[in-house]
Amino acid sequence: MTPNPSRGLAAALACLGLGLGPLPVMAQETKATATPPATVQVDKGSALYGRPEGGGAAKLAPVAGPPIATAAAKLPVAQLKVPDGFRIEVYASGIANARSMTQAPDGTVFVGTRTVGKVYAVLPQAGADGTHEVRTIATGLHRPNGVAFHDGALYVAELSKIWRYDDILTHLDGGEKPRLVYDDLPKDEAHGWKFIAIGPDDKLYVPVGAPGNIQLPPDTHAQIRRMDLDGKNAEVIARGVRNSVGFDWNPKTKQLWFTDNGRDWVSEDIPNDELNVVTDPGKQHFGYPFCHQGTFTDPEYGWGHSCSEFTAPAALLGPHTASLGMRFYTGTQFPADYRDQIFIARHGSWNRTAKLGGDVVLARTGPDGKIAATEPFVTGFLQDNKYVGRPVDVLVARDGSLLVSDDYNGAIYRVSYAR
């Protein structure tokens, strides 16, 4: 690990107290709630370590979206709320398990999936009802969650293989065979599905999640790598990353920002998911499994460590909220004060009694470039502690509107601003 005392605790403390609603979890609460469950008798190195036994944790099961998309007429769009001046509508439906998105210059949106093995293309021309035709361009892939369009090609990340579909826009019939780009990846199912993107440095960025909830990960895991577009010269640019399923580059600084999902089963209220910044590629450690949320040493792995050894998060995103896709707003359609701010899709908690997340939030940066506040942007996916939809990724469309994917309903919504 790489100590990083210069950023340290002060930055983390500055983050606490910011955020929305029930989000801020004060450091002083940590000790009282951080006791590991006494009944757990699982080896420390086990992928199972940290899961409490029975009791209140019962029925806190993962909520994988169904493999069948919700019919367009039954989508919960009427329940979704956006700020005054904005509107939200259905952009496309029938996209079972719609996850990560990327857009080609002609407006075609490509969509990956986690559970149904498919990659879709959503065509740019709107039909009479304002929605867009969907084509399935690949099937039978293994958790093809990650998609990235670059120079006419579509990069698709399966669990352990990354493919490139050349000239994809002329092969939307699915007939073209992809070329293998990179497969030096572990095959763990846990946190094995990937978000990918290509940076302003024309390199491909690929996360490798921790192979379980909480453990000392092998050197090959809990990191973000980058590599040339042909898969060569891979290097680790961030360590101590438990499971990032969304990242983007600050359009001004060109620095990589990423979300990271915090560990489970310590407490209902800690740790928070994190929003992080890579300021020194290859030299930063973001804490996992030693320190969570910049302030909380792990009940087991934190002994002998201080959170000041690790890079603190730029913002806290709520406990168990499953903060996934994030993008800087680079369009001009929204009011000027949205420019260069960060939209973050929070898929929503599963192992928390009162569910949290299930929304799109806006993280606003202050004059110093740090996150000054986090506020709701799209809400309503969570109704009476049940999900009517679950946002996965956000994408700034070419016209400046914001697209939001929903893997529970298999749909994409479009948020636009009416001036």
Place this chain on the structure above:
Amino acid sequence: MRGSRKAFRALPGLAAACLAGAALAAPAADDPVPGRLAACVGCHGAGTSTTEGVPSLGAQPADYVVTQLFQFREKQREAAPMNDIAAGFSDDDLRAYADAIATLPPPARSGAAPDDALKDRAQAIIGKHQCTSCHGADLAGHDAIPRIRAQREEYLAKALTAYRSNARPGYDPAMNEVAQDLKDDEIRDLAAYIARL
């Protein structure tokens, strides 16, 4: 529930048809059971399977059945003859079959009640691996989490082994994660105990 179970048992011919790999038989018009179930119960039984290697489906949560029929159709999960049977299913078919299967009565346990030694070993494993966290305190499942209590013993063992090796990728990979650390004797004890609940 008990009454409908008797009705299922009055369909012995379907089992023969299933074993021969024949096409699905049409139910009698006055069959009280949803017609589309007739073909399923031929192999799977009317809630309780009596065929080795073929799971009991009684009271299986519909959302879980949808995911498995989907995986069969898409060949994400390979298990003859289900891949061929599901190949032509529409999305509406997946849901309709799943809803019908969920109405079958829960399976009856096979064999005698577990002895104390097995019970102690299995409950320790269940506690260690947190089975009840998702499957429920009685292991009866809910939503997209399957009912496993009173499932056939050899089927449970096969499922856990295949999750461990990733030969069977779960619809959600949760079971692949959990099964990584299971030892062979733990799988044996879990299967023997859960089948006898």
